[in-house]
Amino acid sequence: MTSSSSTPSQSCKNLHDWLSYIEQSHPIDKIELGLSRVQLIAARGDLANLPGKKVLIAGTNGKGTTARTLEQLLLAQGLSVAVYTSPHLLKFNERLRLNGDDVSDELWVQGLQTVEQLRQDTALTYFEFTTLAAFAIMKMAKVDVCIVEVGLGGRLDATNIIAPDACVITTIDLDHQDWLGNDRETIGREKAGIFRAHVPAIIGDLAVPHSVLAVAEQLASQVSLVGRDFHYTEQPHNWHWHGAQQMLELPLPQVPLQNVATSLATLAELGLLPTRERVVKVLSEMTLPGRMQWLSQAPGILLDVAHNPQSATYLAQQLTKLAPQYRRVIALIGMLKDKDITQSLAAFAPTINHWHCVSLPGGRGASALQVQQALPAEATSSSYADVASAWQHLRPGLAADELLVIFGSFVTVSAVLELWHQETL
8 A cells, every 4th residue: 555666654664653754744733724735635546535424514613522423323323434533632543433433553554555655746734644544544444424524614624625415514713713714704604615505504503604604505505504494492401402394302411502403403404313212312321522521520620622712601601500519610721822812711700719820832832821811810820831730739639629620722631631541540
């Protein structure tokens, strides 16, 4: 599968070597949007022609939760499913799952070798290279359904070369403004770039920008819009989902209802909505790493990758419900400096008793001081050089009646998860 010409990749013996080779060729955080490169390479190996039904998911928040919900509801029906998502928390392998399991190092290496052979002298970004490798693996797996999560935006994202059978937009908020625009209308137009003519377009945003609907209308996409074509209502102990032809009364899940409702609407559009009994079973058991993930209840240690105003507001609302169960709520927070840090943290003012701010590594990482300066005026805080220093200070002194919430970035959450796993080995 490797190229016959002499290239540095020929010295790659395992997945770690391959990922180092790709990152050295093009750093992981260097973004170059555009489809020309991936379309060229994909055409050489027919990599964009994924098997089975294809679902393409874009959105500022909720993509991972929606993908996991779809995956579990499809697996419960006996279908084979591939899910491509990013970023990962602990291991690169997490970015592609086959039938619920992370893809092995060996399969990833096969996929990367395929792309290396096909690309010849065409340079690819880290995301483009690994996305095409994932597509190669999906083709080999010949699954019934491929669920593909957009990396950034939609219109110019490497994932947008496939021909989806359903296009999903979860939510739209201000994020990645340097690449997508400075207002929801502009960002919405970029995300609506995944829509296709006459293909179902499921929209879960509760206040969808006009630009999204305009793109859908121009393409004559088959729109299914929350609040118009499907609905959900929350009760104290359960919730109701209403589709075009069906109503389900369901127990409350551990993930956001908005994402579950959008997932059910997507399955209904594909003719793959499971029975109520299967939905109840899946939702009662489903959790998602890094999303409202409990490491401990006493003391409370809660992880969430909330990193922008919309996701932070949702987390703050959940903390408001949890706070009465604890004497004190403290936060370990580290963020990237290209996020709206001030707006993201504003919602937590009534709930957090003390902030522990950390510096994140790399060119995008915000310093602890930058985070402190963005805190609400009345907040009290401490600063640390890195996540490990904060964790080592906090962990031994946590009382059983305290709640520690860790959020702000995938980088922050993954660092704590790694430390937690080291402790529990």
